[in-house]
Amino acid sequence: MEATASAKYLRGSAQKARLVIDMIRGQDVNKALAILRFASKRAANGIEKCMRSAIANANETAEKANVSIDPDDLWVKAAFVDRGPTKNRRRVRPAPQGRAYREQRHFCHVTILLSNDVRSEPATRRSGGKDSKISEAKPAKLAESKSRKRGGAAAAPRAKRTASKAAPAASSAPVEKAESEKKATKRTSKKKTSAK
Numbered sequence: 001m002e003a004t005a006s007a008k009y010l011r012g013s014a015q016k017a018r019l020v021i022d023m024i025r026g027q028d029v030n031k032a033l034a035i036l037r038f039a040s041k042r043a044a045n046g047i048e049k050c051m052r053s054a055i056a057n058a059n060e061t062a063e064k065a066n067v068s069i070d071p072d073d074l075w076v077k078a079a080f081v082d083r084g085p086t087k088n089r090r091r092v093r094p095a096p097q098g099r100a101y102r103e104q105r106h107f108c109h110v111t112i113l114l115s116n117d118v119r120s121e122p123a124t125r126r127s128g129g130k131d132s133k134i135s136e137a138k139p140a141k142l143a144e145s146k147s148r149k150r151g152g153a154a155a156a157p158r159a160k161r162t163a164s165k166a167a168p169a170a171s172s173a174p175v176e177k178a179e180s181e182k183k184a185t186k187r188t189s190k191k192k193t194s195a196k
Contacts, residue, residue, distance in 0.1 A: 001061065001065070001067065001115070001116055001117075002058075002077065002113060002114065002115045002117075003055075003058035003060075003074075003114050003115075004057065004111060004113045004114070005051070005053035005057050005111075005112050005114075006050065006109060006111040006112070007046055007049060007050035007109070008084070008109045009085075009107045010084070010109070011046075011105075011106075012042055012043050012106060012107075012108060013083075013106035014081045014083045014084070014108040016042075017043040017047065017108045018081050019041060019043075020036070020039055020041050020044050021047065021079045021080065021081050021110070023035050024076055024079060025076055025078070026075070026076060027075065027076055028072075028075050029055060029072070029074040029075060029076070029114065033051060033052075043108075046110065047110055047112075050111075051076075051112055054112045054113075055071055055074065055114065057114075058071070058074055069116060070116070073116045074114045074115065075119065076112060077114060077115040078111075078112075078113040079110075079113065082108065082109040082111070083106075083107075083108060083109075084106065084108045084109050085107055086104045086105065086106055089104070089105045090102055090104055090105070091103045091104075091105060
């Protein structure tokens with residue numbers, strides 16, 4: 001059984017109301033009401049009223065059809081927000097240097113569809129135009145890849161660093177000898193220039 005409710009001409013833009021609607025889509029009714037109660041968005045109050053209206057509509061249609069329905073079994077099957085009117089609702093705000101900024105007061109329409117049908121789990125996905133089941137071995141592959149050492153470009157800097165640390169230890173004597181010769185030549189060149 002399905003029931004809808006819509007709230008028209010809610011204050012605020014549709015884009016801001018969609019942020020709240022996206023949080024409750026597909027949720028259980030009790031969880032959705034809790035999210036709306038504690039959401040810090042202005043649109044949440046009007047959407048909560050629309051949700052309660054949809055629950056009442058579900059109870060009413062169940063009574064008319066002489067069917068028992070448990071409100072806790074309901075879930076948000078669909079929820080969307082449409083843009084409302086802004087024409088003839090424009091305001092002007094004073095701005096610096098004698099100018100006037102035009103404000104548009106946005107309105108939106110919210111529609112919520114509740115259902116107590118069994119939710120279908122998304123067990124298939126489209127790949128290349130054909131339905132294919134999601135493989136169960138995917139988590140095992142992830143665990144295996146995490147345990148393996150990384151190769152390719154990611155491992156190259158690590159290998160270079162370890163090679164550069166090992167190389168000076170093996171050939172430290174020739175390097176020290178070359179550095180001492182450079183220092184000696186610098187000293188002799190400084191003495192010659194100071195003598196002139």
